[in-house]
Amino acid sequence: MTVAEAAATALATRHRVRPLEALPWVLAVAAFFALPEYLAVGTQILILVLFALSLDLVLGYAGIVTLGHAAFFGTGAYAVGLLSAHLDWHEPITGLIVAAAAAALVGLVSGWVLLRTHGLTLLMLTMATMTLLHELANEQENLTGGFDGLPVEIDPVLGLLRFSPLTYSGQYLYALGLLFLMFLVVRRVVYSPFGHSLTGIRENILRMHAVGAPVRQRLVTVYTISAAIAGVAGGLFAQVNAYITLDVLSLERAATALIVLILGGHGRLYGAFVGAALYMILEDELAKEFPEFWQFGLGLVLVLIALFAREGLTGLFAQAAERFRKRARS
Template identity: 55%
Template sequence: MMHGGGYTVDARIRWPEWLPWIAALAGFFLLPEYLSLGARILIYILFALSLDLILGYAGIITLGHSAFFGLGAYVAGIVSAKLGITDAFVQMAAAAAAAGLLGALTGAVILRTRALTLLMLTLAITSIILEIANKATWLTGGADGLSGVVVAPILGAFRFDLFGRTAFLYCLAVLFLGWLLARRLIYSPFGAMLTGIRENTQRMHAIGAPVYWRLVGVYTLSAVMAGVAGALLTQTNQFVGLNVLGFEPSGELLVMLILGGVGRLYGAFIGPVAYLIAQDLLAKQFPEYWYLGIGLLLVAVVLFARGGILGLIDKWMPFSKPAASAKASAR
């Protein structure tokens, strides 16, 4: 199932699109001992969705998307632990605003460049923020991490419980909203326009699109979404560590999205699910094999299956193929 958007596509929600939500709710009732993993997966799906917007649809390659995720996580944590504001939505709004601001500012600066330079700039920006978080111990806790994050009961009624039930449902609700927005965006004229930029920037210029500003716009939106995902992570863990920033979380996220399939909306769902569950099963017992496996898989995906898991499903089940779309998504 491809989700390319555009003017010839039927944008109504088809039944398979409800499956992830049914699966999530089923998981909630059937696997209560895995709820914290579940919440982590939901958060990463939101994060991957934000990356898919800029990478899969607008074609911006970045190694620094963790900058926004990490900033959101830290801002939410600081608002709670240092300012004493425990309202979940205020924390999230602060995180979203900070990430959005960073996205707009850095986007305005770096999106004039391309290729390796762009890649380096994104990497340098997340590295800088990592360095700040590491050194500003009074604010962030430095290498020890920021603890003492308190989140008041959501809407005054739902307390974060030890078993992570509230956290899971809270993440699920936020992800649902994020998905709804992302899906709207992808099928809208704006989404079609982004696909146009990815497909042929030269032509977009020639039909009068101020490409640079459009990219800054979508970059900012994506940063907001990543910031919200970061805030969710802080709120569910009630802790922030340095591992939310820098190259590694960016690379990991990229891997998840690639495994799932880029530019397909649901690649951002399948990727984190597969990656994080496999990691949970394998990584602790056999860390070497885990890295080996991920590495080999990545090489294999690049060489043989550019569309990721969803791409393979498309290939093997040739029904319901819209006329055109994400063929070029893995460029």
């Protein structure tokens, strides 16, 4: 096979599932049986993976730099919370559909306005949009509970899966199932021609205009899809924790997703998995060891990653694999 044919085959088959891709799911299922006392934190990890995955779609693939992604997470969370508190709507699946739709709408409208800017301007505007929603939720105290938060009540999933605040086994399975579904969607999008054109926008937006791509339309589309997925993550967060506060719309939450992608690697699908697990375990362990000092440890890890592993942990892994392949060839 010639070099060109090999490259064509690689391009034609790159969407195929590789054996290694089973690993995170096998681990997640194994954790359910092996670590029952950790399912609460496990559920939070799964939600963070989903949130970071939605961010990866815009940041890692389309190159949209945003610090306001919690706008969509929070919209989803409040959609579920408001339905439950004011309309007695406790059915979880339809609740998440509403959460996704509400977040998608916010993504579509804000994206349509904001995505004509880029770089630092876009960063500030995404953050400002999130802050506006935060203030809106704070101001509408009688609806959202304001600073005190909002309790969320949920029926058993499909009438079968009950949420228990003690074991978290129902929550964990529910979150895992949803993460899997959403992951399949993201994976399809990333490997589609549309996804390929997003990497083109990330790599050189000037050239994308020159090859005739409707750049802004593509960006708004992916931003809306990503917002919907972040909305599902937020809705899920509200459902499994049975309580939300304004912090679902906070800068800290938006930054957490960003840190997850820095740790795990962006534009690689699995960076969100590795990063979220590492982040939550670090937080858990460091907070146990140094209750008032744990963020110092996190900061130190971030500095090390930024210095020595710019592509995150999955990036390090990919580099090592590449080096190994090259050595095997020569």
